[in-house]
Each structure stands twice: as C-alpha cells, then as structure tokens.
Amino acid sequence: MTKENIKWWQKAVVYQIYPRSFQDSNNDGIGDLKGVEQHLDYVKKLGADVIWLNPVYNSPNKDNGYDISDYQSINPEFGDMAQFDHLLAEAHERGLKIVMDLVVNHSSDQHKWFIESRSSKDNDKRDFYIWRDPVDGHEPNNWGSFFSGPAWKFDEKTGQYYLHLFAEGQPDLNWANPKMRETIWNMMNWWVDKGIDGFRMDVISLISKPDGLPDGKVPKGDIYGNSNRAVANGPHVHEYLQEMRNKVLNNADMMTVGEASGVDIENAKEYASNDGKELNMVFQFEHVELDGNPDPALGKWYDQRVSLPKLKENLSKWQYELDGKAWNSLYWNNHDQPRAVSRYGSDKPEFRVVSAKMVGTLLHFMQGTPYIYQGEEIGMTNAYNLGWDDFNDIEILNAREYLVNKDHLIDDDTLLRYVHYKGRDNARTPMQWTAGKNAGFTDGTPWLKMNDNFGEINVEEALADKDSVFYYYQKLIQLRHELPIITTGHYQLLDPEDEEVYTYKRIGDDEELLVINNFTESEQSRDYGVPANAEILISNYPDDQGTTLRPFEAKVYRYKN
Ligand code: NOJ
Numbered sequence: 003m004t005k006e007n008i009k010w011w012q013k014a015v016v017y018q019i020y021p022r023s024f025q026d027s028n029n030d031g032i033g034d035l036k037g038v039e040q041h042l043d044y045v046k047k048l049g050a051d052v053i054w055l056n057p058v059y060n061s062p063n064k065d066n067g068y069d070i071s072d073y074q075s076i077n078p079e080f081g082d083m084a085q086f087d088h089l090l091a092e093a094h095e096r097g098l099k100i101v102m103d104l105v106v107n108h109s110s111d112q113h114k115w116f117i118e119s120r121s122s123k124d125n126d127k128r129d130f131y132i133w134r135d136p137v138d139g140h141e142p143n144n145w146g147s148f149f150s151g152p153a154w155k156f157d158e159k160t161g162q163y164y165l166h167l168f169a170e171g172q173p174d175l176n177w178a179n180p181k182m183r184e185t186i187w188n189m190m191n192w193w194v195d196k197g198i199d200g201f202r203m204d205v206i207s208l209i210s211k212p213d214g215l216p217d218g219k220v221p222k223g224d225i226y227g228n229s230n231r232a233v234a235n236g237p238h239v240h241e242y243l244q245e246m247r248n249k250v251l252n253n254a255d256m257m258t259v260g261e262a263s264g265v266d267i268e269n270a271k272e273y274a275s276n277d278g279k280e281l282n283m284v285f286q287f288e289h290v291e292l293d294g295n296p297d298p299a300l301g302k303w304y305d306q307r308v309s310l311p312k313l314k315e316n317l318s319k320w321q322y323e324l325d326g327k328a329w330n331s332l333y334w335n336n337h338d339q340p341r342a343v344s345r346y347g348s349d350k351p352e353f354r355v356v357s358a359k360m361v362g363t364l365l366h367f368m369q370g371t372p373y374i375y376q377g378e379e380i381g382m383t384n385a386y387n388l389g390w391d392d393f394n395d396i397e398i399l400n401a402r403e404y405l406v407n408k409d410h411l412i413d414d415d416t417l418l419r420y421v422h423y424k425g426r427d428n429a430r431t432p433m434q435w436t437a438g439k440n441a442g443f444t445d446g447t448p449w450l451k452m453n454d455n456f457g458e459i460n461v462e463e464a465l466a467d468k469d470s471v472f473y474y475y476q477k478l479i480q481l482r483h484e485l486p487i488i489t490t491g492h493y494q495l496l497d498p499e500d501e502e503v504y505t506y507k508r509i510g511d512d513e514e515l516l517v518i519n520n521f522t523e524s525e526q527s528r529d530y531g532v533p534a535n536a537e538i539l540i541s542n543y544p545d546d547q548g549t550t551l552r553p554f555e556a557k558v559y560r561y562k563n
Contacts, residue, residue, distance in 0.1 A: 003326065005486035010051075011200075011257040011282055012329060013489050015479045016101070016373045017050035020337045021058055021080055022066060023432045024376060026444035033432070033443070035081035039089045042096055044461070048379055048472065049479035052099040052257065054202050056337055058086070062112050064171035065149075065396050066430075067103075068204060069110035073189045090197060099199035101257055106186050107205045108172040115185075116173050123160050130182045131173050132165040132211065133157075144217045145232055149397050150404035165215075167208060167233065169396055177209045177242055187249040194250060200257030203281070206243070207262040207269070210236030234264025240272055243280040259331055259371075260284045267323045274328040283329040283371060289316045290339055295420075299411055303401060305423035307345070310501050310521050318506070321369055321493035330370030334361060335378060340428040342375075344384035346521075347554060351458070353523060354381050356554045359474045359542035360519050363556035364504060366478040367517045369493055374475065376433055380464040381471040384428040385453040390418065392451040395426045434460040477540055487515060502526050503551060509563070515539065516559040520551040527551070536561035 003012075025037025035058065045053060057067035060075040067077065076083050093100050109116055118127040134142035136156070142163055145153040154163040155170045165174045176182055190201070211233055218232025243260075251258060260273055262284035274283045292308040294301060324330050334342035343349050347357025358381035366372050393399060398421050405411045412420075422428070427450060434456040435442035441456035453459075464470035482488045491508030502522045508515040516536070520526050529549045538546055541557035 003490050005490055008486065008489055009282075010255075011371060013483065014051035014099075014257070014371055015049065015482060016052040016054050016371060017045050017048065017379075018054045018056070018336055018373055018375045019045075020056045020376060020430060022056075022449065023430050023443075025433065025435070026446065026448075029444055029446040030079070031444050031446040031449045032079050034079065035076070035085045035089050039085075039092055042089075042092055042098060046096050046098060047476070048374075049476050049483070050098070050374065052101055052199065053093060054101045054259075054373070055103060057103045057105055062110055062171060064110070064169045066394075068105050069108070069112075069169065069172045070105050071110040071112040072114075073109075074192055087196070094197070099257070101200035101202050101259070102193060102198050103204060104190065104201040105204040106175060107208050108166065108168060108174045111171045111173055119173075120157055120159060120164070123162070129176055129179045130185075132176050132215075133160070133162045134165070134215070135162055143215050143232075145215075147400075150400040165211075167205075169400075174211075175209075178211075178238070183242065183245065187246065190246070190250045191253065194254050194256070198256075200259075201251075203258065203260045205263060206260035206281075207234045207239065207265050207273075207284075208236075209242060210238040212236050231264065234262075235269050240280065243273070247278075247280055258282045263287045267319065270320075270324065271328045274324070276326070276328060283331045285331050285333065285336075286320065288320070289313065292316060293345075293424075297411075299409075300405065300420075302424055303405065303412070303417065303420040305420050310504060311499055313346075314495060314498055314504055317368070318493070318495040318498070321495075321506075325369060325492060330368070331373060332365050332368050332370040333373040333375070334365055335375045335429060336373065337375070337429050338426050339375075340424055340426075341382055341384045342378055343381050344428070345423070348523060349383040350523075353554055354383065354459075355469070355471055356542050358471045360521070360554045360556040362471070362475055362478055363517065363540065363542070363558065364519045366475075366482065367488060367506075367508060367515060367558060369489065369491065369508070372478075372482070375429060377429075379472050379475040380434070380459060380461055382434060382459055383453065383455060384422060385431045385451070386422050387454040388422075388427055388431070388451055390414070393421070393425070393427050394450050395430065398425045398427060436460050436462045474540075474542065481540060486510075487513060491515065496530065500528075503528055505530060512562060514561060514563045516561075518551065518555075518557050518559075520553065520555045523553045525550060525552055532559050533561045 022033045024033040026033050027036035058080045059070045060072040060077050061067045061070050076086050115127045115130045118125050119131045141152050141154040147153045148168050153167050156163050166172050258281045260281045265286050270284050273281050292312055295304040342361050343358040346361045406414050406417055431453040432443035432448050437457045440448055464472040487510040491510045494507040496505040503526055504519045506517050527549050536559040539558040539560045543555055
C-alpha cells in the first residue's frame with residue numbers, strides 16, 4: 003500500500019456508541035438516539051471519523067438488542083425512524099459517518115419470520131431457521147450455546163429442536179436457504195438506500211453451519227467454546243459474503259467489519275483480503291482470548307492477565323501477516339469486553355491516566371483501523387461496585403446459573419471475581435459525562451447501575467484538563483490523519499521476550515517510528531539506540547528521560563532512516 007491508494011476507512015478512526023448507555027434524553031433511564039445526537043460535537047471534537055452504533059432496532063432485549071424482532075424499525079426505547087434519519091443527517095452534516103450493526107446470524111424468537119416458522123412444519127418460513135428432529139430423545143448434536151447450556155431448544159408445537167448458538171430467544175437463521183438470503187439482501191439495501199455508511203456484522207463467521215451439523219470435537223467439559231470450534235468458518239461462508247458483496251455492498255462506498263470469533267490469520271486473509279471480494283476487515287478474537295481460564299469448562303471466566311510476551315506474539319503475528327494482504331481492525335475493548343485500562347493498564351488512581359494513555363499509544367500506532375469504545379477516551383474503568391443484584395448481562399447471569407448452580411464447577415465468590423475482571427457489564431455501565439446526578443446520563447433511574455467512580459472520571463473533568471486521556475486520544479487520532487506512515491508503515495517488533503516493555507517500529511520509505519510502552523508500575527531502563535535526530539511525536543510524560551522509562555511511560559520517536 004502506498005500513501006496514494008489508502009482507502010478512507012484505512013485512515014479512519016471509529017468511535018463505538020452503545021446507545022443504551024450513552025445519553026438518556028427523556029429520563030426513562032435508557033440512552034436513546036436523541037442522546038447520541040446531543041453528543042455528535044463531542045465525537046467530532048475527539049476527531050473520530052465514523053460512529054458504529056450498536057443495535058437500535060425493535061427487540062425484546064433478551065441480549066440487549068442483539069435479538070432483533072424487526073430489522074427495519076427503531077426500538078421505541080431509542081426513538082423512532084424520523085429521529086434516526088435526523089441523527090444520520092446531523093452526523094453527515096459534521097462529516098461523521100454512521101456504521102450500523104447487522105445481526106443476521108440469528109433473529110429474535112419474536113421476529114415474525116420465527117413466529118411463522120415455529121407455527122407448523124410446512125410453513126413458508128420453516129426453512130428460514132434450523133430445525134431438527136430429536137436424536138434418541140435428545141438434542142440433535144453436542145453444540146453448546148455461547149451463553150452456557152445447550153444450543154438447541156425443543157419446541158413442543160412441532161416436536162423438533164431449533165438451533166440457537168446464543169440465547170434461546172435468538173434462533174439461528176438458515177443461510178443455506180437462498181430465499182432467506184434474498185430477504186436479508188433486500189433489508190440491507192433498504193438501509194444502504196437510506197445513506198448509512200457501512201455495516202458491523204455480528205458473528206458473521208458463524209452464518210454457514212457445517213454440512214450435516216456434526217458433533218463438535220471438543221475437550222470433555224468444554225461447554226463454552228464448543229460451538230465456536232464446531233461452527234466457525236463453515237463451508238459456504240465465503241460464498242455467502244461474496245454474494246452479499248455483489249447484491250448489496252457494491253451498491254455504495256461502505257465500510258464493512260465482520261465480527262469473527264473463531265477466525266485465525268489464514269481465515270482473516272480470505273474475509274478481509276485486499277482484493278475487496280468480501281469485507282474490509284474483521285474483528286478477530288485471539289488477543290482478547292489469551293487470558294481465558296486454563297480449564298476449558300470455564301471458558302473466558304478468569305482473572306489473571308496475559309503475559310506481555312504472549313500478547314506481543316499475538317498482536318505482532320496479525321501485524322506481520324496481514325500487511326499488504328488484508329486489513330486489521332484494532333481494538334482493546336467494546337461492549338463485550340472489559341475496560342482496556344483495567345485489563346491492560348492499571349486503574350489504581352495514581353496510574354489510571356498515564357496507563358490509559360499507554361494502552362492507547364500501543365494500539366493507535368499499529369497498522370489497521372482503530373476502534374474506540376465510548377468512555378475509553380476518558381479512561382473509564384471496570385465497575386467493581388456492581389454485585390449479583392446489579393448485573394443485567396445474560397452471559398453473566400447464565401454463567402452463574404450453569405457454572406455455579408447447575409454444574410457446580412465454581413463458587414459464587416470466585417465467579418464474581420472473574421466477572422469483575424471480564425464481565426460485559428463492566429463496559430455497559432452508563433457513560434460518565436459529569437460529576438452530577440447519575441453522571442449526567444439520566445435524571446431517571448439508570449437501566450444499569452452506574453460505576454461509582456464518576457465523581458472523578460467524567461467528560462466534564464476530562465475536557466477541563468489539558469493533560470487528560472481525552473486530549474491524548476485526540477492527538478493520537480490527529481497524528482493518524484496527518485502521517486501516512488501510521489497507516490502504511492511496516493511493523494517490526496523489538497525484544498519479543500521483554501516482559502515489561504512493548505516496543506515496536508513502523509518502517510516507512512524514508513522514516514521510522516519507534517513506539518515504546520512500559521507496561522509496569524515501576525521504572526525500567528531500556529536502550530534502543532534512538533538516533534540523535536529523533537523527535538518525540540507523542541508521549542504521556544512532559545519530558546523525555548532517554549533510556550529511563552517511568553511507570554507506564556509511552557513515547558513515540560520519529561526519525562529519518
Ligand atoms: C456479538 C455481540 O457483540 C454480542 O453483544 C452479542 O451478545 C452476540 N454477538 C450475539 O449476537
């Protein structure tokens with residue numbers, strides 16, 4: 003790639019908004035579209051180019067909007083279609099693009115297609131979903147739901163099981179059915195015609211199920227990871243995505259990112275190849291799965307950090323392997339992952355700001371399109387004040403039901419510790435705007451308890467402090483926009499075994515960047531032979547002390563090579 007042929011989405015920075023938790027404009031305790039609109043100038047001030055909106059469609063909210071009952075509607079909790087159109091126009095007015103969440107591996111069980119499908123075996127829509135007879139009175143295979151328990155639900159009415167890789171209320175659509183696919187293309191084109199700027203595609207790596215739906219070959223007791231290994235990257239997934247490209251995506255200049263659990267480098271090269279036949283990029287999961295529990299039965303639930311060499315090895319592999327062949331997405335957190343500063347930096351008060359800037363530096367100088375999750379730009383932390391009575395997330399609640407109560411694999415206190423480290427509600431507590439009532443999120447009762455640290459950590463405070471995480475992120479974004487090497491430069495890892503400091507280079511035709519990140523609370527000493535003519539591009543300390551790296555120090559040198 004040269005600086006002449008960079009595509010707009012390769013230079014863009016995406017800001018992810020989880021509307022339910024962003025800003026409530028009518029005091030019902032739930033964030034909404036008007037609330038998003040109120041803060042477009044804030045996103046613009048940060049400098050992001052694109053907003054990714056989590057699902058805003060009609061939904062019974064079994065999985066907070068990822069169970070859609072009408073793809074061409076707006077959930078009244080969030081507003082209505084006129085408000086959406088207004089938001090889109092206001093965003094475009096400011097030069098901001100909007101990418102919508104596309105959730106088509108499954109629908110809600112309240113979608114009219116599923117209501118029809120389950121009504122009788124010979125209904126028109128029966129084959130829009132995946133139905134199977136019981137085998138010896140049991141589930142048709144051993145697949146587990148991502149949210150614990152089996153992935154099949156028996157339906158009395160017609161005496162068959164339906165597949166749900168996620169919650170029971172999220173039946174999987176049958177992508178092998180060309181009529182079903184045609185219906186999806188029509189729906190997508192309807193959104194494209196509205197002028198949206200792209201799609202983030204939910205679990206798109208799971209849409210093609212393996213022929214014959216065979217049992218997954220998994221270690222005994224591995225409930226959580228079962229379906230991923232058995233289902234991801236099915237035999238027709240690339241065919242379906244190429245069809246989608248031809249029928250929908252080529253109709254406009256859009257950005258596409260596929261959420262792709264179970265996808266490795268080789269798969270990613272197909273999904274996100276530079277040849278443009280399928281998607282622009284994928285969200286791969288490898289780096290956020292490195293700190294899973296060594297016991298496969300406990301899946302993601304754990305509270306130990308990944309070692310730095312392991313993290314480097316993984317992130318570097320993606321940087322090296324996709325360069326020139328496919329495109330990376332770059333993310334630390336989102337609505338499904340805990341807060342970046344708590345997981346990779348330190349949320350101790352004395353280190354929070356400096357380490358939030360450090361983790362931002364590490365990510366934003368890599369090759370790929372960076373994603374910032376709401377609140378990351380002010381260093382919001384995990385929510386340790388939430389207890390069992392406060393959690394809302396189905397993944398957390400089901401983990402308790404199965405791992406603690408049914409399967410007795412773990413006790414309540416241990417799971418709570420793991421949830422405080424890994425649970426999705428850490429990221430879903432409402433956005434912290436001010437130090438006032440409910441952090442300025444709502445005058446009503448917030449749908450999910452607030453993180454109790456909003457008195458110190460909030461947007462108002464960040465905007466008033468020129469050394470805040472916010473202004474540092476603003477600068478990271480600005481540098482990406484200004485310096486093509488951040489988009490095009492080749493990556494090179496230094497000192498892979500170093501357990502404290504993560505250092506890499508970006509190598510351009512006539513210049514280099516040296517990105518140095520101290521991952522520890524203590525001072526480190528490292529000599530990288532920085533050339534005398536090097537200038538500091540950005541740093542989270544006010545001065546440069548050469549080979550001495552202070553706690554969580556991050557700095558980037560730029561020099562001619
Ligand atoms: C991934 C989404 O990001 C997550 O929030 C959701 O629970 C699952 N897919 C199922 O749709």
